[in-house]
Amino acid sequence: MLPRSPDHGARGIRLACVGVQGQTVGTMRHVPSIDALELLSAVAHHGSISAAARETGCTQQSASARIRSLERTLGLELVTRSPHGVALTASGRRVLTWTDDLLAAAERFRAGVERLRGESTRALVVAASQTVAAHMLPAWLLALRAAQLEDGREPTSVRLVTANSDETAELVRTGRADLGFVESPDIPDDLSSSTVADDVLVLVTAPSHPWTDHGSVSLDDVADTALIAREDGSGTRRAWESAVRKRLGRTPVAPAMVLSTSAAIRSAVAEGIAPAVLSDLVVADDVRLARLRRIAIAGPAISRPITALWRGTPRDLAPTSRDLLEAAVRRGIPT
Structure with missing residues (x-):
């Protein structure tokens, strides 16, 4: 949150526009907090107050109250609510364009202060x-x-x-x-x-696997084989499945087993349960110690x-x- 001067008190920042005769012609008694503007930005992105609440780390009830408070502060209706979610009004969309600029400036301010302070x-x-x-x-x-x-x-x-x-x-x-x-x-x-870099995925098997007698195996054969894989959401699994879809126009068969760590997968492969596709970095030591065999997949290398x-x-x-x-x-x- 941006710092506030000591005399702001609970009333926030009072901005006045003074005419040539010294007469006040316009006043906005409060400037919204950065937290409130971050919430408005999240609401616009998700189209949902509950999703925006999760992103900004507050409850849905608190988020709804904060949006209403922001509307009262600005004297504008910013969002409309319906059974399908929330949407910004025309005023809300105008405010959002200024909000994005202000949030970016606030982040640059924070980063600059941290640099001065010795980040x-x-x-x-x-x-x-x-x-x-x-x-x-x-x-x-x-x-x-x-x-x-x-x-x-x-x-x-x-x-x-x-x-x-x-x-x-x-x-x-x-x-x-x-x-x-x-x-x-x-x-x-x-x-x-x-x-920042590119990583290569390789196929590995137990030393006793029949594929070790082949110079290489086709991508079709590997895609038709139930492998040991990481969970959904894993970059390794997603990169492998994406490569198969891109090159073969289909998805690989379902995994034989799903494990949550690369170490567990390497152990299962070494036990002969099924092959796996993992980062070359991850399997390098096992290959060098002959616990696993690296099997070439015909065609271009699979990288991510x-x-x-x-x-x-x-x-x-x-x-x-x-x-x-x-x-x-x-x-x-x-x-």
Whole structure:
């Protein structure tokens, strides 16, 4: 929320327009809070007060009361309610255009103050899907630390939250993470994004699997085989299914088993339950130790983007988040 001068008190900010004779010609006694304007923006995006309440972290009852209070403050009807949801009025749409500008300015203000205060003293909360968290972020964080030390700055304290790609996007969307990294080809359109690297997916089996006698297997054969897969919302699973749909025009068969971690999938594959498609980074050690066999899939390699997500526009990216993105691009995929 923007700071308020000490003399504002409970009455908010009083703005007056004074004419040439010293006569007040117009007064707006209150300026809405940033929280109220963020809620209006969320209502416009979702078309639902309950969804906007979830996004902004309040109850539906509180959100409805806040919208009514905002309308009283401005003296305007901003939304219309119907059984199908809520929609902005003509006045609401005009206010929203100014609201978006104000929220972006508020975020730039916050980021600027944090830079002046020394943002590196505040923990940067990073959400990342499993492959990124385990196999990419450690190298990126080392690169960030080295760059900050070289510039004579205090290294940033980073708190990492591991989740799947859908969960990571939601953590960023709700402000519980400053920056997110996902492995999914499907990027949410309500967040800013930037591709920082590309990851390759490979097929792995147990050493005893019949495919180990083949030089390669066709994508058709793999798509017709029940694999061990991650849960819905996982970037790995979504990237594999997207590649099959793009190249074959159909979806792969349902998984033989769904497990929530790559480590559990690797163990199940090694036990001979079924093959799996995983990141080459994830299976590298198992392949080197001969616990798993990497099987070539005929045709072009299956790759997926590693994408950074954040709230706001590209210019709203906080300085330390920008530093981490630059470190990720410089370092790329660890080898």
